[in-house]
Amino acid sequence: MSVNEGQMLRIEPLYKMCPEEEALPFSSGGASSVGVRKLEENIARSGSSGQIGPQSHLNQIPVGGTLFMGDEDANVPPTPHTSDTLLENQDHIRWERISNAMGPPLHVPETPQREQEDDRHQSRFSKNPLVDRDPSFAQTPDGRFWYMGPTSSWSFCRRVLALIGRKVPESNCPPDPFHIDGTAFKLHWRPFPSDEVPDVTNLPPxxxxxxxxxxxxxxxxxxxxxxxxxxxxxxxxxxxxxxxxxxxxxxxxxxxxxxxxxxxxxxxxxxxxxxxxxxxxxxxxxxxxxxxxxxxxxxxxxxxxxxxxxxxxxxxxxxxxxxxxxxxxxxxxxxxxxxxxxxxxxxxxxxxxxxxxxxxxxxxxxxxxxxxxxxxxxxxxxxxxxxxxxxELDDSVEHVNLTLHVRLSRLMAIILTTVYGVDNDFDGTLVRSTQSILHSMAELSHDLTAFLDTHFHGLISRASKMAIRLMLAHHHCVVLTTRPLVMCALHMHIERTDRQTSQTVALSSPVSSLLQCCAESAQTILQTLRILADDDLMDSFLPFQIEDASSSAFVLYLIRAIAPSLISNNSWCENLECVLDKLISKGNLAAPLRRLELRQLEHVLAPLTPKLSFRPTPGNANEADEISEQSYMFDQDEFEWDMLGLNSSVSLPPRELLVLADQLDVEGIMQSVGV
Structure with a gap:
């Protein structure tokens, strides 16, 4: 559905506790009190089980260039596709919800085989696969070596393409379009002597x-x-x-x-x-x-x-x-x-x-x-x-806005040192680190919501660059935080032997909840950018919105291949194309490169994507249409510059994320299980 002009965004308070009888359900995995108890049980089980410490070694991957990195999954045997712990079919998810609603399930003793599978799955999500014990480097076709920073979207693209090319021969992975610095355009200059008069010719009036x-x-x-x-x-x-x-x-x-x-x-x-x-x-x-x-x-x-x-x-x-x-x-x-x-x-x-x-x-x-x-x-x-x-010295709108940007930057720094930390003595799990960061995001969301309600009265102007940047940056933090979990799930999905036998593959709690938050934030970013593109208000030359668009689309392509049930519809594809078309037509130099990378990703993911993932499941088509209709509100009398027309989740991460982060005291849970 195309985005109409004059749409309005009304911001609802998102940082609030839901009573147990009104707890919000997830579409896969729950944020209700029952879901949180289930989440605690899963974390407790992960804390009590031993972790398999995969060995690291250098491995040469000839995909376009050469990728040298510590291959943390080299000695991990293939994961059996019959697992119920982290990869489940949708029918099992629905039955688990019914069982939880009826009361605590009967205790079923775990077999040694099931315990071994659980250990292997928990080991998979216990470390960030984007952070290697040794530095990772990529060798470009011309023989140069480039450092693969763990948080870089450019590096993430290289790692994903290399992994698929190595593990999925049927993907026929073409050479990696490396697109190193200077590929789009290389600016040249020669330092000017300090004792000479600068050139002041050919300047505008x-x-x-x-x-x-x-x-x-x-x-x-x-x-x-x-x-x-x-x-x-x-x-x-x-x-x-x-x-x-x-x-x-x-x-x-x-x-x-x-x-x-x-x-x-x-x-x-x-x-x-x-x-x-x-x-x-x-x-x-x-x-x-x-x-x-x-x-x-x-x-x-x-x-x-x-x-x-x-x-x-x-x-x-x-x-x-x-x-x-x-x-x-x-x-x-x-x-x-x-x-x-x-x-x-x-x-x-x-x-x-x-x-x-x-x-x-x-x-x-x-x-x-x-x-x-x-x-x-x-x-x-x-x-x-x-x-x-x-x-702290001036409570004007501009300075409060700048302060919130600073706090988001500080949160970014925490993400880099925790979720992407390289401390070898760190004994926690990736899921725990991610949940801790999301809890901090929920606290920041309280102040973000208060700022938007106070200074914008619950409505976001399309022309408010600073407010829109705040919203996009907050959602981008969600994507960056949960991206390692997407990589973990991709590893597991590749190792399954029946990748295309079912219509949907859902990740169970807590991973499914976190990945769903990632997908929703990524879709919201693209939806917001689409509206700006339709009104010709995108920052076509600046680097931030193309980064938001490409990194969001990248994880959505991966999640669609791993667990398409976490994405309600494919409207994000149309939004992405519109955004890239606008950026390319306006002369953004990076946009054509990012489009080529995304198209190559879509091509190599074809063998990994469930064949029926693009069709709505029976009984859900009308629901998807209803959600889509509710996401947009159109009023012919509204002036086109008035308000940004999106649903209430545009300003902050999905409400399910905030409820989960607010209800879940990660440290308390982990202490209770003796970790």
Whole structure:
């Protein structure tokens, strides 16, 4: 169903406890009190059973290039397809629900064979398969080695394609389209001598420069805090009075100016026939003027701002490594200047204190974002940061919004160090770590919901870039957190000998609940982006929405092959195509590459996907249509710029996730079973 204009989103409070008699059911696995008790029993059983510690070794996988990584499943025998523990058919799920509703089941002694299967399944979900004991590297067709960061969506694609090519010969896996940095477009520049006057020719007139600045300000959302608007506009008018003098005396500001021109042209202009991003000449000139590593400059804060803008531009053209290096340079500049600590107003004045605080938190967020994208750790710990959050000093809408973005970035850092942690002494399970993170997400959801209710009255404007970015980032955290479980389930699905004998394969609780949350968040991301695409409001050049779209679609393709019953309908496929079409038509450089990767994934997953997974099951077709109809509300009288038309789950992860996280005290449960 296409998305109509004028649709509205009404936000319901999602962070609330449901009474037991009104507990919300999952579509596979439950979040009710009965379901939570069942979940506790499963975790208790996993804690009491021994874990099989698979050995790691290097294995060469010739898929396009070569993937060298610790193969954690090399010595694990194939999982019997008759298991009831983690892979079950839908009839068994329904019968289990009925049995739980009637009362506690009769105790059935477990056979040694069943215990052995349980141990093997719990071992499968006890560690993150994306985090190897030894570093993982990929060898590209030209012989270069690339580090495979565990949180990187680019690396996740490589790992999945390599796994299927190795384990499923009938997939006829074609060579991996590696798409390394510079494949989409490689920006070239040569450092400009510091003692020479920068080139100030071929620049637009002042009125057009102001127009491009306002364009960038609109599309940037929270990134617009990186540019000090009053100071920038003051310097802009000074520049047009004497360009050469201003460019020489304020070289870091001139870098910002050139990058604003480059961003503005890229955001406004349709795709160039040559395939190059509009305005890239301005970006090349700016990168040549960026500060070097000497650390000597009269305006270090302006240098940090210029480096950050340069990093965002490089990430936007899919030069991920260069982007990570530049934001790392900016972050180290913050540390050298000490603005990761609170700068007292009584010493330097309120204006400079506020500027330092704002610059640091934007750099902090970009560092966390780019760290996750490339799969590398951040270079600063939260324990070393004492600078106050913006909302602690000013409760304006903008500063509360920025503070929520910072808290999401902190949550991202926790995800990287727990779910994707590399500590060999960590003795917990992947499911426990995931549940703990989701519990933290539920706590953050309370404040997110309060913010949206207070400042938006339960309605989200389509043009509210910062609010939409908050919603998408929160859902992306769910996808990133649960992605290792999808990989675990993919391993098990591949090892089954009857992958296509049944219409649906459902993952039992607690894994099915977590994977369903992953699927729902991924579908919500694509649904939100579809509405923005229909109204031509997508951030076509910036890197964030293409990352949200491609990473969400990737896990949905996998879940559709593993357990299609967790996805209610295939509307996300149409949403994905619309989003990619819009991004490609607007000149997004990474979108054509991500589309090729997704099409290859769909091709190689064909032998693994149940043959009937695309047909609605009897009795569920009308229900799916009803849900689809309820997801959209259309009012001809609504102005098209008014509200974002989605169901109430758009702002936060699914309510089932929050109820599960709120009711489940993971540490208490694990202590009760003596772990």
């Amino acid at each position: 002042l009125d057009y420069a102001l127009f491009l600045f306002n364009t960038v300000k609109f599309y940037f959302g929270f990134l617009s805090f990186m540019i000090d608007e009053p100071a920038y506009l003051r310097d802009l008018h000074e520049f047009y009075r004497d360009p050469a003098a201003k460019a020489t005396s304020a070289r870091p500001w001139y870098c910002q100016y050139l990058l604003v021109l480059a961003f503005g042209k890229a955001l406004l202009t349709q795709k160039n026939p040559s395939g190059t991003p509009p305005g890239h000449q301005y970006a090349s000139r700016a990168m040549a003027l960026l500060p070097d590593l000497s650390g000597i400059d009269e305006d270090p804060l302006a240098c940090i701002q210029a480096l950050s803008l340069g990093a965002v531009y490089l990430q936007s053209i899919d030069m991920r490594r260069a982007a990570f290096q530049h934001i790392g340079h900016a972050l180290r500049g913050c540390i050298i200047e000490g603005i990761h600590r609170h700068v007292p107003e009584e010493i330097c004045g309120p204006e400079l204190s506020k500027r330092c605080r704002t610059i640091f938190w934007v750099v902090y967020m970009l560092d966390r974002e780019f760290s996750a994208l490339i799969g590398a750790p951040s270079s600063i710990r939260d324990e070393d940061i004492t600078v106050k959050l913006p909302a």
